[in-house]
Amino acid sequence: MRVQVVEHPLIAHKLTQLRRVETSSNHFRQLTKELVMLLSYEASDSIATEPITITTPVTETEGTQLAGPTPLVVPILRAGLGMLDGMTSMIPTAEVGFLGMARNEETLDIITYAERLPDDLTGRHVFVLDPMLATGGTLAEAIRFLKRRNAKEVTCICLLAAPEGIERLQKDVGDLEVDLYLAAIDEKLDENAYIVPGLGDAGDRLYGLAE
Numbered sequence: 001m002r003v004q005v006v007e008h009p010l011i012a013h014k015l016t017q018l019r020r021v022e023t024s025s026n027h028f029r030q031l032t033k034e035l036v037m038l039l040s041y042e043a044s045d046s047i048a049t050e051p052i053t054i055t056t057p058v059t060e061t062e063g064t065q066l067a068g069p070t071p072l073v074v075p076i077l078r079a080g081l082g083m084l085d086g087m088t089s090m091i092p093t094a095e096v097g098f099l100g101m102a103r104n105e106e107t108l109d110i111i112t113y114a115e116r117l118p119d120d121l122t123g124r125h126v127f128v129l130d131p132m133l134a135t136g137g138t139l140a141e142a143i144r145f146l147k148r149r150n151a152k153e154v155t156c157i158c159l160l161a162a163p164e165g166i167e168r169l170q171k172d173v174g175d176l177e178v179d180l181y182l183a184a185i186d187e188k189l190d191e192n193a194y195i196v197p198g199l200g201d202a203g204d205r206l207y208g209l210a211e
């Protein structure tokens with residue numbers, strides 16, 4: 001697994017706004033979208049392309065287009081849904097599959113409560129979206145799920161990670177072909193497995209309180 005923190009003044013600025021406790025849900029959604037658009041530029045670095053001949057108003061020329069098979073974008077519900085719009089605006093031809101996962105806040109076990117993905121992902125480049133990588137349990141489960149369906153390349157885009165979660169992912173799926181792109185690695189997890197300093201519960205901040 002390769003881990004890359006994308007360092008850019010706009011990412012640092014927007015992430016700081018995102019963290020602020022007074023940021024409204026509406027602003028949080030907008031900032032999340034913008035951050036994903038910036039991160040996706042780096043995260044799509046290895047996306048497959050092919051040459052294409054086109055005609056400009058002046059002449060014929062060689063250009064570049066995204067090659068098949070179509071990339072698949074997979075937001076992990078609920079919070080990952082907040083990143084979908086930014087990603088599909090950058091890669092409009094991508095298909096979208098869904099994984100619904102939630103961690104039990106007491107046991108930290110992961111339940112997969114929804115899945116809508118192609119049965120066979122052979123040869124597909126899959127982009128997984130989830131803003132928070134805390135213990136790493138959710139992302140490890142998602143990566144294993146996609147690899148069982150033969151996904152070729154898995155690129156994860158997260159906003160924040162805890163060092164503990166990255167370490168766990170390296171142990172659990174480090175041998176698989178996975179790239180992880182992040183806006184920042186924070187200090188630690190607290191006693192409730194929340195990222196510190198973090199931004200709180202991303203799902204709640206995007207969509208309001210669960211229950």
Ligand SMILES: O=P(O)(O)OC[C@H]1O[C@H](OP(=O)(O)OP(=O)(O)O)[C@H](O)[C@@H]1O
Pocket residue numbers: 076077078079080101102103104108110130131132133134135136137138139165193201202203204
């Ligand atoms: O690394 P982990 O310890 O597994 O925690 C990270 C997960 O927790 C959050 O989802 P949550 O379970 O709160 O679901 P939600 O998106 O519906 O709020 C977050 O969006 C990740 O999916």
Ligand SMILES: O=c1cc[nH]c(=O)[nH]1
Pocket residue numbers: 079132134193194195196198199200201202203
């Ligand atoms: O800090 C955290 C940890 C898990 N999930 C979140 O949304 N935030």
Ligand SMILES: [Mg+2]
Pocket residue numbers: 079201202203204
């Ligand atoms: Mg949540």
